[in-house]
Amino acid sequence: MPDTDVDTFADFIATQVLDPWKGPKKVPAEEYYTSGHRTCQGCESAQLMKLMAKAGGPRSIVLGATGCMYVANTTYYSTPWAIPWMHTQLGSAGSAATGTAAGLKAMMRKGKMKKEPINIIAVCGDGGGADMGLSAISAALQHTQYNLLILLYDNESYANTDIQVSGSSPWGANSTFSPPGKVKRIMNRRWKKNTAAMLASGHPECRYVATVCTAYPVDAMNSVRKALSIGGPTFVHSLDPCPKGWDYDPMYSHELGELAVETGIWPLYEVEEGKLKMCGKSKRIVSGQFKRKPVREYLRRQGRFAHFTDEDIEYFQSKIDDMWEKWLIPGVIPFAAP
Amino acid sequence: MSTGSVEVIYRGIFQKTLAKNICRGIVLAARREGKIGIAFGRYGDSPERNGIPAKQFAVVSDNSEELEEHLAKYEPDNNDVTIVVDDALCKGVESWAWYGLQPINKLLADGGTLVVTSTQSANKLIKTVHCKGAPYNLAIVKSPASFSGLWVYKDDHTDVRLLGALTKVAPQIVSLESMLEAIKEQWKDDLKVASAKKAYNAVESTPVGADQGNDEVPFSFDLPGWTKMEEGLVIRGMDAKPQDVPGRDGGYVPTRNETFKKFSTRTMRPVINFDTCTKCTLCWLNCPDTCFDITPDGFYDANMEACCGCGVCEAVCPVNECVTMVNEEAFENHDSQWEMWGKDKEGYLAWLSEKITHLPARSHGFHHVGQYAEEIADDPA
Numbered sequence: 185m186p187d188t189d190v191d192t193f194a195d196f197i198a199t200q201v202l203d204p205w206k207g208p209k210k211v212p213a214e215e216y217y218t219s220g221h222r223t224c225q226g227c228e229s230a231q232l233m234k235l236m237a238k239a240g241g242p243r244s245i246v247l248g249a250t251g252c253m254y255v256a257n258t259t260y261y262s263t264p265w266a267i268p269w270m271h272t273q274l275g276s277a278g279s280a281a282t283g284t285a286a287g288l289k290a291m292m293r294k295g296k297m298k299k300e301p302i303n304i305i306a307v308c309g310d311g312g313g314a315d316m317g318l319s320a321i322s323a324a325l326q327h328t329q330y331n332l333l334i335l336l337y338d339n340e341s342y343a344n345t346d347i348q349v350s351g352s353s354p355w356g357a358n359s360t361f362s363p364p365g366k367v368k369r370i371m372n373r374r375w376k377k378n379t380a381a382m383l384a385s386g387h388p389e390c391r392y393v394a395t396v397c398t399a400y401p402v403d404a405m406n407s408v409r410k411a412l413s414i415g416g417p418t419f420v421h422s423l424d425p426c427p428k429g430w431d432y433d434p435m436y437s438h439e440l441g442e443l444a445v446e447t448g449i450w451p452l453y454e455v456e457e458g459k460l461k462m463c464g465k466s467k468r469i470v471s472g473q474f475k476r477k478p479v480r481e482y483l484r485r486q487g488r489f490a491h492f493t494d495e496d497i498e499y500f501q502s503k504i505d506d507m508w509e510k511w512l513i514p515g516v517i518p519f520a521a522p
Numbered sequence: 523m524s525t526g527s528v529e530v531i532y533r534g535i536f537q538k539t540l541a542k543n544i545c546r547g548i549v550l551a552a553r554r555e556g557k558i559g560i561a562f563g564r565y566g567d568s569p570e571r572n573g574i575p576a577k578q579f580a581v582v583s584d585n586s587e588e589l590e591e592h593l594a595k596y597e598p599d600n601n602d603v604t605i606v607v608d609d610a611l612c613k614g615v616e617s618w619a620w621y622g623l624q625p626i627n628k629l630l631a632d633g634g635t636l637v638v639t640s641t642q643s644a645n646k647l648i649k650t651v652h653c654k655g656a657p658y659n660l661a662i663v664k665s666p667a668s669f670s671g672l673w674v675y676k677d678d679h680t681d682v683r684l685l686g687a688l689t690k691v692a693p694q695i696v697s698l699e700s701m702l703e704a705i706k707e708q709w710k711d712d713l714k715v716a717s718a719k720k721a722y723n724a725v726e727s728t729p730v731g732a733d734q735g736n737d738e739v740p741f742s743f744d745l746p747g748w749t750k751m752e753e754g755l756v757i758r759g760m761d762a763k764p765q766d767v768p769g770r771d772g773g774y775v776p777t778r779n780e781t782f783k784k785f786s787t788r789t790m791r792p793v794i795n796f797d798t799c800t801k802c803t804l805c806w807l808n809c810p811d812t813c814f815d816i817t818p819d820g821f822y823d824a825n826m827e828a829c830c831g832c833g834v835c836e837a838v839c840p841v842n843e844c845v846t847m848v849n850e851e852a853f854e855n856h857d858s859q860w861e862m863w864g865k866d867k868e869g870y871l872a873w874l875s876e877k878i879t880h881l882p883a884r885s886h887g888f889h890h891v892g893q894y895a896e897e898i899a900d901d902p903a
Contacts, residue, residue, distance in 0.1 A: 213774035219828035220779020224572035226832035231810035262619035266760035431671035433887035435833030487674040
């Protein structure tokens, strides 16, 4: 047996034990992210911050990479956070999380602070996480001696700077960088990055990777709680409908999240200790109990797809069909079976 | 030597393109008269957020020195005209933290004209707008607020109607003739030219006295100077303990950011029928602004100082006729609905039913492809 105890510098620190909440009525009243943030009406990323802070509880530290959830939550010398929060650079959610975990561990080892489990959560947007910060997140997920969570809030564009294309933007979506024109209608020709599955399959030592959606708040909170309890670095990827960049009436924020899952565009799953489990409606899609809704229902509700022709919608549908019918692991791993 | 400036106050993102069309239209028309000008957005509003009040300006001048002098200001004051493209903004605007509630006519020059798109009467609007302390004029362009989004523009001619009306109330900035030529050149659409002309003929100004209007003193803050700020850009967080509110023992009222209430973002507000409420928690759980206070008897009371009116609570409520979004123009205060209900249940129900008649709710952005074309076709105007 080789020496697997690589963590020779520090004592093992157990995580907090955060049991899942069984249903919305069991969710406690305490808020650690309150009102007075300068987000859009119907901002699902703000909703995710609220859920995450609730799920983590008072002994949590949040590190926020640049993005909406940095700028809007620290407007002019004020904040809605009731737990410590620190800004970090756009691409460095992973490094900030590892550094904070290492720092706390060292302080506790040296007796400079009480030895106790503290949740470390680094939040980043799809630009900060799936594009710029991907390498730092990858590094963080390899350092298995630190307990931390990287929470990626994905609103499918650089929304803070007024909607530029990111690697997570869907095919064909209108954005500042991909405005449809008369000659070329589809300007973003990249397919959305499969970030969570990439990180799960690329970091087999990482004990928990999950996708969530704010339309299912209790499930999202329980994923965060499991990620914080299980130990080691973990990753949760949330799809957050964005009324500004997706261009829809803010009252549909919740409904569009549900539609993303029900059309099969956003699969919900978790990879726990190397075992894949499909969740919620996505599980029922795979088992055949739930028939995927046509993507048209989702696309035509959003101004960012208003230029789509029937042909474009059919193409989009065919890519989603492939994802559930041809992928090696439906909704998760895209290779064809050998 | 003369300079004219126009302020356009609008809802972030929802009316960004509309405001841009207005400011750009003014400058392009003025250029036809040999003037120079610039249209620009206020720096602090960027990045804009859905619904949060924002401003754009158009400044035109016959000489570059005066134009530059205007541009050296953070936001031009003493504007000849303030255009308000959503009448709900007449209650005042709060664009970011520490900003306080700015009266809609604050940056309007004495004797200037406030142009508002509204279906309300001048008398009703004057009562809403804060008292200026100096006389000014109010002109109404009869129209509901025109909302769209970042990508799909609702071209219902609100932009050119306001441009036409502007040349009536402030001919010194630009003449109707130049404006019509600029509109024709810009949009190449005779219908838009006709709309502008029609609005020019229809708009009328009402003089507003120095002491007329809402006498509420809008809340404001003393800004912390650099000597009061802490090292390392530290901002004190919210208290994790809930607020201690009399009569709310056993409930939960979260601490709230005192320097940014954000309610001027709201164009609709939820009214709640506590008699039909099943306490299912969904409005509270799904509110992105954490605006619901939990009451001692387990209800969820939307706090009107924190609610920004997105409408998610109505969308997720599983009960028919429990949460209903109502046009903000129907309300004059931010009082707790749960407290009203507690004092007089029948009276509350009557109040609630009366408020709900202020439907249909306002158009709040994009619903589906083709919707704006349908709405414009349905509009008798």
